[in-house]
Amino acid sequence: MSGYIISIAVFVGIWVSLALSLNILVGYAGQVSLGHAAFFGIGAYTSAVLTVRYEQSFWVGILAAILVTGIVGAFLGLPSLRVRHDFLVLATMGINFVVVAIFKYVDFFGGAMGLVNLPAPALLGLSFRGGPAYLTLVWIYAGLTLLVSWYLSQTWAGLALNTVRIDEEAAEAVGVSVPRFKIYAFVISAALAGGAGSLYAHFIGSVFPDTFAFVESIAILSMVIVGGVGTLRGPIFGAVLLKSAPEFLRFAQDYRFTLYGALLVLMMLFQPMGLLGKESWLWNLARRRFRRAPSSALAPEEVS
Amino acid sequence: MLIINELDVYYNHIHALHQVSLNVGESEAVAVLGANGAGKSTLIKSVMGWVKPQGGSIVLDGEEIHALPPWERVQRGIALAPEGARLFGDLSVEANLRLGGYLQSEEILRAQRETVFELFPVLAERRNQLAKTLSGGEQQMLSIARALMSRPRLLLIDEVSMGLMPILVKRVFNVIDRLRRQGVSILLVEQNAYESLKVVDRAYVLENGRIVLEGTPAELREDPRVRAAYLGG
Secondary structure: OOHHHHHHHHHHHHHHHHHHHHHHHHHHOOOOOOOHHHHHHHHHHHHHHHHHHOOOOHHHHHHHHHHHHHHHHHHHOOHHHHOOHHHHHHHHHHHHHHHHHHHHHOHHHOHHHOEOOOOOOEEOOEEOOOHHHHHHHHHHHHHHHHHHHHHHHHOHHHHHHHHHHHOHHHHHHOOOOHHHHHHHHHHHHHHHHHHHHHHHHHHHOOEOHHHHOHHHHHHHHHHHHHHOOOOOHHHHHHHHHHHHHHHHOHHHHOOHHHHHHHHHHHHHHHOOOOOOOOOOHHHHHHHHHHHOOOHHHOOOOOOO | OEEEEEEEEEEOOEEEEEEEEEEEOOOOEEEEEOOOOOOHHHHHHHHHOOOOOOEEEEEEOOEEOOOOOHHHHHHOOEEEEOOOOOOOOOOEHHHHHHHHOOOOOHHHHHHHHHHHHHHOHHHHHOOOOEHHHOOHHHHHHHHHHHHHOOOOOEEEEEOOOOOOOHHHHHHHHHHHHHHHHOOOEEEEEEOOHHHHHHHOOEEEEEEOOEEEEEEOHHHHHHOHHHHHHOOOO
């Protein structure tokens, strides 16, 4: 594999993790956030500060990134206890701008020049700089986020998150502590994005504030929506598609965010559940094509 | 069991409940009757904790629950079958039932599941269907069944008859009657006075946010105001 292909595969793996982590918040708990890049950035900067300023290893950096971002996520999730729906979207957007401004204007974080010379991970004297080793590491992490997402969907906590998404009052009426589960969702979602941020920072070797700007939040949300919100396959597919397509279609690179925006509008109009979402046109087609069996085994029977 | 004392609720400047006092005894079924806008839903929301009363008290088993959030009230034995069923439509009947017993142990879940399937055999047949694919009557039944899953000591039922065909209304009230005989304390909030008075021990009439009458079904049926306003003369 050429270095170019490997780096695309690394980026795809990182964005798969980001999309899956946002999906826990949006798809499971129904808390739509346009500030996910802030968590991505907090993870990246935590890791960068620890390794560059305090000369810690990458491993300390990524663990701290997961931990710190999770804790910050609990606090940044507090607005969700007071506001819902479109107001929450605005609040998370605002948080994204504030976080980027802090990176930009606080000298400790390197200001607009960012932090550079981040070390590559090393294990037993072997460096992961570039190459297949880093790629493996990134995809192990993506696998981990998938595992967490899947596990959560199988537990009581996952079911409780669903009730928060569907009907908050009904959730409270069965005894679900809605505020607690909203904060859980923010913590898990943020922590996983934080780890992805660390992986990104050490791959590039530097961090700059604008990487984590609001447009990136739109990009990550687009991946979740285009793929299919609330499912596991959807965010993975969305991230692979939207992260790799512009690399192969060079002309699309400059219009990347225009493309994301246009896709979002089209999806909302024609396939709001996503290309591979529940009951989407493509997913139903794929199931018919490959299963050759009626979907009634899985789908609920109709009631007359 | 439940004692509501001189409850005052305002929405901005609208006085929704005026000094409302009522009580539900152990194993007693009580109805609150009233027209649209009388304050019935506000009353339920106050008991659940979604509306903060400006005055008065709500006491459950001798404990003031005024300051508790809804889920802690559920923990103390209150369950609600809300107006409009409010099911988790994208989840199966089974998942809805499990969620109803969200705070309970596996044993209670198993036992209650059997109880509600015995009470509503149709839910057992449809347990793998999504809740939103049930008919209106089945949804109301699932809503009550979901509330029963927590083995509540006080069951609140909000406008269960609304939007149901008369035959289904009768069936749902039959179930309420059975629950009462089994000793569940019930607070029923209803527009349908005729059916309600058949299944409760006592009833209150709520008008413009005030309790204007209280009595046994026999007494209320004889009251000219109730006859005129709620029983069709």
